[in-house]
Amino acid sequence: MIRTRTLRAAALAGALGLTLSLAACGGSDGSGKASGGDGSGPEGKTIAFVGYGNESPWGAAYNKTFTAALKDSGVKINDLTSMDAGTQIQNFNQAVSQKPDLIVALVLDTQAAVVPIQKAKQAGVPVLLVDGRPDPSVEKDVMAVVSDNPKLGEYAAQNIIEGLKAQGRDSGNVIVLMGTKSMLVTQDRMEGFDKVMATAPEYKVIEEQDTNWDPTLSGKVAQQLFAKHGCDGVQAAYGMADYMALPIVQAAKQAGCKVGGDDGLVVTGGNCFKAGIDSIRAGELYGTATEDPITIAKQSADYIERYFSGKNPPQSELVPEERVTAANLDELADQCSQA
């Protein structure tokens, strides 16, 4: 009896040790390179894809491109996408228990994803985070292909400063309608935005409102901000995504404020969409920035192929972003019109 117990305890300890060894092998090796791919190539590998749901146009475009890009590689993708933050975390936990070769995650709630990432590490399942950066507490436990969100914020500020200077203004008030404030994506963009706005102190940010990536709420809040400050009290506006910037344009027009041109409101967006491109062409939106789903989907698919082929890609890769204005619209219109 005692012998049986001893054997069981030894087996348990062995399993624990094996698990810990596998955990140590997965993900980063601390050298700044992703390791753990066995170098045999992507053929036959399984990916648990905990992405954004197709309810989001950005998510839909990403999912379609990502899946298509990996189609010929022989990777099997288990779709666990969702636009509900709670469901997504459940799906992440489920993915860990399935023990795939790789979990690819685009998380809605960075903080809530910490525990599943730790579980994945313990289970020896490597995780690739895409789009938003990971929580700092698990930064070294995952691989990442992330959008350059600080740069996107910088581009928005550059658009505003350039637009106001082009109008010959030596002062001006700016309103900002941001995405969900608690998200790192939003915080990073605001950090970049504030950094560049600080270089032009003549232009002052007078309002920052969290409109939760909601176009309808953005329009409603913009209507009230134009009433609060009047057309003369707001010279520029930043809607963190094009679908938030365009309701600002409509709200301004309905409030009787001039938009664009030599002396109208300077509006800039982000996450470029076809509607934003059309609005730039129409002279209403001054500019936007990329973070388009197609580019990041292709880059993350390429990262996965390099990882499975044993090419040890860097632990974290930034997706290059572009500023979009009327000056380079033709070059980027296609890239921005996929969602």
Add this chain to the structure above:
Amino acid sequence: MTTTDDEPRGQVAVAMPGAPAARGWRPDPLGVLLLVVVVALVPVAVTTDRFLTLDNARAILAATAFVGITAVGATLVMIAGSAVSMAASQTATVVAMVFLSTQDLGLSVALLLSLLCGIAITAVQGVVIGYWEANPIVLTIAAGFAIGGTATWLSGGTTVYAEDDAYDVLNSTVLGLPVAVYVLLVVALVAEWVLRRTTPGRQMFLVGENRGAARAAGLPVGRVIGVAWAFFGLCIAITGVFLASFNTSATVSLGGTLTLDAIAAVLVGGTAITGGRGSALRTLGGAVLISVIANLLLIRGYSTGAQILVKGVLVLVVVVLVHLRSTRGHR
């Protein structure tokens, strides 16, 4: 349908909606609450810079329009005893997609198809609730999933754009107010007229007050509820059309918080969630009151989170008071 305070629930009252109670005046807790809220708002409003301006009044009305139109429709449904619909956002989104994707057929045709789409989707739910007595909350939650899922499936999640920008006429303003505000006023007046002056409207109060008694009295309960839901569908469709025009494109998440915002406006307007009592004009007042409070908080620098919190507390207090009034009235 207004009942006297001492009237048992099982009896169908004959007093007209809004008629004074037969046993003399007693203070209405809901009325007292709304009076207190309005009185409390006055000093805050006076001391808030730029609140009492024409521009701000216009902004408040503009911010009320989309939710208000849907809320007016929801009033009829709630009066007819069907509680609430949880599928308004999804329906408005589908209508917005239909409206934009059919712009190449011409504005009138696109408008007609969109309104028919909203009416059809919602009236079907009303018929199931009216004739087969399905639980409206359960049914509309299921319908919301089905409608949203279908929209995602058919659109592939991609944004829907219009081939033509003729819809932009719906974003225009008349006397400084967006067209949607005038439509809201017309819809509210029509709904109030239907409720007070037409047979189906009066029957909605009777059915909402006591469905069993209404059926026993020979009223066409299923048809009455179906008409209320069809009108609601029309209102949702109008909202969807304006949402599409305002945003110039439609995604699956376009409807946002429309469902809950509309329910909040109806409840703050004092319509009983159990049915049989309410008014479209009071719903309009509820929608405006919520917008005024949100606007005040925004102007005074409070976050959108604070606005949502205050709205939630206000709805909760009103619902409790309406419930207390109902139970006291039926004791």
